[in-house]
Amino acid sequence: MTIGTQLQQAIASVQSAAASMKTFALETQDQNAKKEFQQIAQTLDGALQSLKNRQNYINQQEPQYKQQ
Numbered sequence: 001m002t003i004g005t006q007l008q009q010a011i012a013s014v015q016s017a018a019a020s021m022k023t024f025a026l027e028t029q030d031q032n033a034k035k036e037f038q039q040i041a042q043t044l045d046g047a048l049q050s051l052k053n054r055q056n057y058i059n060q061q062e063p064q065y066k067q068q
Contacts, residue, residue, distance in 0.1 A: 004058060011051050018044035 018041050025037035 007055050014044055014048045
C-alpha cells in the first residue's frame with residue numbers, strides 16, 4: 001500500500017468522524033454535548049485540511065503517488 005493510498009484512507013476516516021460529530025451535534029438536545037460535538041468537528045476539520053494539504057504536497061513532489 002502506497003503512502004498516497006494510506007493518506008487517502010486517513011482522509012476518508014477523518015471526514016467520516018467529522019460528519020458523525022456534526023450529526024451528533026444536530027441530533028442532541030443537550031447544549032453542553034452539542035458544543036463539545038461542534039468543537040470536536042472543528043478540530044477534525046482542521047486535521048482534515050492539514051491532511052489534504054499534505055496530500056497535495058505529496059502529489060506535487062511524488063507524482064507516482066497521485067490518485068488515479
